[in-house]
Amino acid sequence: MSVAEADRDIEAPGKLARLFQRSEALRQYALLSPSILLLAFALTAPLALLILYSFWAQSGLELRHELTLEQYEAVLSEPFYRDLFLRSVGISALVTLVTVALAYPMAYFVAFRVKRRKFVWLVLLSIPFWTSYLLRVFAWKVILGFNGVINSGLMSLGVISQPLEFLLYNPTAVVITLAHTYAAFAILPIYVSLEKIDRSLLEAAADLGDGPVRRFLRVTLPLSLPGVLGAAVLIFVPTTGDYVTPTLVGGADGVMIANLIQVQFGRVNNWPLGAALALASMAAVGVLAVSVIQAIRLATARIK
Amino acid sequence: MTARRSQNGRWLLVYAIAYLAFLYGPVVLLPLFSFNDSVFIAFPLSGFTTRWYREMAADRAMHAALMNTLTVGSIAALGSTILGLLAAKALTQGRVPGRSALLGATNLPLFIPEIVLGIALLLLVTTVGIPLSLVSVMIGHLLICLPFALAVLMARFEGFDASLEEASRDLGENSWMTFWRVTFPLVLPGIVASLLLTFIVSFDDFMIAFFLSGTDATLPVYIWGELRFPARLPRVLALGAAIVIVSALVIVLAEWLRRAGTEEPSRAA
Numbered sequence: 001m002s003v004a005e006a007d008r009d010i011e012a013p014g015k016l017a018r019l020f021q022r023s024e025a026l027r028q029y030a031l032l033s034p035s036i037l038l039l040a041f042a043l044t045a046p047l048a049l050l051i052l053y054s055f056w057a058q059s060g061l062e063l064r065h066e067l068t069l070e071q072y073e074a075v076l077s078e079p080f081y082r083d084l085f086l087r088s089v090g091i092s093a094l095v096t097l098v099t100v101a102l103a104y105p106m107a108y109f110v111a112f113r114v115k116r117r118k119f120v121w122l123v124l125l126s127i128p129f130w131t132s133y134l135l136r137v138f139a140w141k142v143i144l145g146f147n148g149v150i151n152s153g154l155m156s157l158g159v160i161s162q163p164l165e166f167l168l169y170n171p172t173a174v175v176i177t178l179a180h181t182y183a184a185f186a187i188l189p190i191y192v193s194l195e196k197i198d199r200s201l202l203e204a205a206a207d208l209g210d211g212p213v214r215r216f217l218r219v220t221l222p223l224s225l226p227g228v229l230g231a232a233v234l235i236f237v238p239t240t241g242d243y244v245t246p247t248l249v250g251g252a253d254g255v256m257i258a259n260l261i262q263v264q265f266g267r268v269n270n271w272p273l274g275a276a277l278a279l280a281s282m283a284a285v286g287v288l289a290v291s292v293i294q295a296i297r298l299a300t301a302r303i304k
Numbered sequence: 305m306t307a308r309r310s311q312n313g314r315w316l317l318v319y320a321i322a323y324l325a326f327l328y329g330p331v332v333l334l335p336l337f338s339f340n341d342s343v344f345i346a347f348p349l350s351g352f353t354t355r356w357y358r359e360m361a362a363d364r365a366m367h368a369a370l371m372n373t374l375t376v377g378s379i380a381a382l383g384s385t386i387l388g389l390l391a392a393k394a395l396t397q398g399r400v401p402g403r404s405a406l407l408g409a410t411n412l413p414l415f416i417p418e419i420v421l422g423i424a425l426l427l428l429v430t431t432v433g434i435p436l437s438l439v440s441v442m443i444g445h446l447l448i449c450l451p452f453a454l455a456v457l458m459a460r461f462e463g464f465d466a467s468l469e470e471a472s473r474d475l476g477e478n479s480w481m482t483f484w485r486v487t488f489p490l491v492l493p494g495i496v497a498s499l500l501l502t503f504i505v506s507f508d509d510f511m512i513a514f515f516l517s518g519t520d521a522t523l524p525v526y527i528w529g530e531l532r533f534p535a536r537l538p539r540v541l542a543l544g545a546a547i548v549i550v551s552a553l554v555i556v557l558a559e560w561l562r563r564a565g566t567e568e569p570s571r572a573a
Contacts, residue, residue, distance in 0.1 A: 024398050031394035032406065035387045035450065039409050042447040046424035053427055106323045109316040121320075123559045128327050130501075130555045134510045134524045135544040138531065139330035142337070142345045142541075149333060152346030183327055212312070233415070241417020244510060248531070258419045265423055265515070275427070278420045 054276035063271070071276030081260065085281055088256040089288065091171055092239040095178040096232050102179065103186035103231070108220075110187075111194035122191070129184030134244060140177040141248045144168040169251025177245050182238075186231040193227025194220070222300055229293050240285045241278075257281050335545035343538060356542035366543065369526035373507055376438050376522060380445035381503035387446070388453030388498060389491070395454075396461035397469075411451045418511035421448070426515045436518025444512035449502035456501060456562060460494025493561045500558035504551055523547070 019026065029036075054071055057064045075081055110121045128136065143149045144167040151163040167173065197220065205215040243258035250256065257277065264274025337345050341353035360366060394400055395407070413421055421444070429440040468490070472482040488495075510524035517525050527543065530536045 025401055028394035028398040028400045031390040032400065035391040035410065035454075036406070038387060038446055038450065042425065042428070042443050043409065043412060046421075046428040049427040049431055050420070050424040102323065102326075105316060105319050109320045113313050113316055119559075119563060123556060124324065125327070126559070127552050127555055128331055130504050130508070131331060131548045131551050132508045132524065132544070134508075134527060135334065135548060136330060138527075138540070138544065139333055142537075143330060143333065145345075147344055147346050149337075149345065149347065152344075152348075156348045180326065180330065237415055238417050241419050243419045258417065261419055261423065265426065271423075271427070274423060278423060282417065282420055 050275050050279060053272050054279050056272045058270045058272050061269075071272050072280065074273060075276050075280045081277065084255065084260055085257050085284065087171070088240050088258075088281070089285065091174055091178075091254075091256065092236050092285075094175050095182065095239050096236045098175060098179045099182050099186045099235050100190070100228060100231055103183060104190055104228070107187050107190035107194055107227075111191055111197075122188075125187050126184050133181060136181050137177055137244050137248050140173070140180065141168065144173050144176075144249065168249055169254065171250070171254045173249040173251075174245055174254045174256070177249050178239050178242060181245070182235045185234040189230040189234065190224060190227040193224045193230075197223045225296070225300060229296065233289055233293070236289055237285055240281065331548055334541055334548055338538070338541040338545040340538075343535060345537060345541065356538040357546075360539045360542045360546075363539070365521075366523075366526060369521045369523045372438055372517075372520050373523040376441050376445060376513075377503045377506040379442050380449050380506040381499045383442075383446050384449035384453040384502045385457075385495060385498045387450060388457045389495065392454055392457035392461050393487070396458055397466055407454075410454055413448050414451055418509075422511050422515035425512065429516065436516055436520075438517070438520050438522075440516040440518070441513050441520070441522060444516050445506040445509060448509065448512060449505050452505055453498045453502050456498040457491065457494050459562070460491045460497075464490045493564050497558045497562040500554050500561070504554055504558075507551065 055067045055069070057066070057068050057070050106125070110118060110125070114121055141148075145151070146163050146165065146168065148168065150167060151160070154160045155163065201219055201223070202215060205219045210218060240256075241258050241261075242256065243262055246254050246256040246259055250259075261274050261277050261281075264270045264277065336349075338356055339352050339354065340349050341351035341355070342349075391406075391410075395403060400406070425440070425444045425447075426436075429436065429443070434440050434443075469482055469486055472486045473479070477485065508524065509522075510528060513522040513525050514528065521529065523543075527540055530540050
């Protein structure tokens with residue numbers, strides 16, 4: 001028996017184990033495999049099925065498993081779907097603007113003015129984000145309702161004699177509610193980008209004669225843009241597909257695309273159409289978000 | 305200059321307080337009106353009562369929904385934290401080819417509208433043949449909890465010195481004992497924070513459970529059903545107030561644990 005053979009004999013049983021010991025990537029992937037399996041099963045497979053369903057068709061109670069573009073033709077040709085989609089995008093754009101504009105000074109305050117116990121402020125600002133989304137939307141329904149908190153409060157104070165009807169069941173109610181429920185998504189990214197700004201840059205701008213306003217517009221705001229854009233995406237994309245808020249406070253005029261999608265999986269029972277509606281609106285929202293971000297990046301790159 | 309600066313600061317402080325009022329106002333209304341002795345949720349307040357809490361506590365459907373939510377939440381929290389723990393160790397302590405793609409995929413559920421996740425998972429469970437039940441809800445919740453677990457635990461792993469593990473191995477501990485005696489105690493606050501946060505994510509979720517729970521309503525799905533009956537709204541308020549207070553406490557604890565040990569030792573100075 002040669003030396004080489006003897007070596008092989010010793011190695012053989014533990015070969016896999018040794019390969020495992022030596023290859024770092026393999027070891028890391030072993031640790032990652034449960035998560036990868038979960039993502040494959042509960043994210044990739046469902047999204048693939050969603051795509052597949054959108055190319056099928058429903059006739060009565062039967063699901064026809066032949067590939068067809070029927071659903072997408074319906075999505076694109078039906079004006080009602082288009083209007084609903086445009087309204088959803090409009091509402092979400094407004095929500096994004098309002099939420100970011102309201103959150104910016106708050107984030108600025110915590111990043112630049114709070115010297116001690118920033119942590120307490122950050123926790124205070126994130127608690128509502130973690131408390132039941134459904135209950136916060138419900139709270140707004142109660143606040144804005146015909147016999148709700150605002151109307152009854154103003155009436156018992158004698159400010160108004162009739163309840164204000166324009167508070168609930170319209171797009172404005174949807175915007176207010178979403179701006180409230182998504183507040184933390186705006187504050188935290190903006191705060192992080194403000195916190196990262198090198199303070200000496202601000203001093204330099206002041207030393208070079210910029211007043212506070214010019215300094216803010218030329219240094220602070222552009223440098224916090226990544227946070228603002230991050231916040232905008234985190235708000236815009238999920239709110240276009242929000243279901244709870246339009247259902248509880250939107251009324252007939254505040255119906256959004258998610259309500260239409262839900263109906264396909266509920267009462268109407270046309271899953272292929274629901275799948276196509278979901279995919280088409282997600283794709284459109286994605287393209288829209290990416291192009292707006294690119295446009296803003298280009299525009300600000302020129303300023304710098 | 306300094307005068308103007310401090311005046312700016314004062315306006316910002318006023319704004320910050322107003323903003324907090326906007327943020328907390330609606331949430332505070334729930335406990336306020338939950339003790340109000342009237343079926344109508346309106347001013348003026350008409351007297352103190354604990355009736356709604358008593359009615360809520362006696363509701364059997366609520367008990368069942370609460371048990372369902374606690375079961376799903378515990379399993380989703382435990383499962384996603386274990387997966388997150390393994391993944392966070394791999395992603396922070398070694399070179400992993402395809403790292404950013406993996407992180408992107410894990411975080412994807414945060415960017416997809418919940419209704420799309422809900423219907424996609426509904427298609428999955430009907431295709432695979434899993435009945436709509438707490439099991440299907442758990443699968444969905446594992447998915448939406450994972451990015452939170454991973455974020456918390458990766459931050460924790462990044463905060464500690466990997467040479468401690470090396471030292472343990474050099475001193476002759478095998479990798480299991482190294483994990484148990486060195487890694488685990490060091491990341492323990494992160495593990496607890498992750499368990500608490502993911503539990504809350506599962507506990508709060510309505511949309512996924514709405515599509516996947518079938519007849520096994522979780523608490524948010526139960527509340528959704530109750531909202532159709534105006535006479536039951538005060539009871540929902542009582543339940544809501546209890547949920548808000550408990551989850552706020554859990555969150556404060558989780559956030560405190562998350563930062564404990566990673567804060568700079570400025571407090572000692």
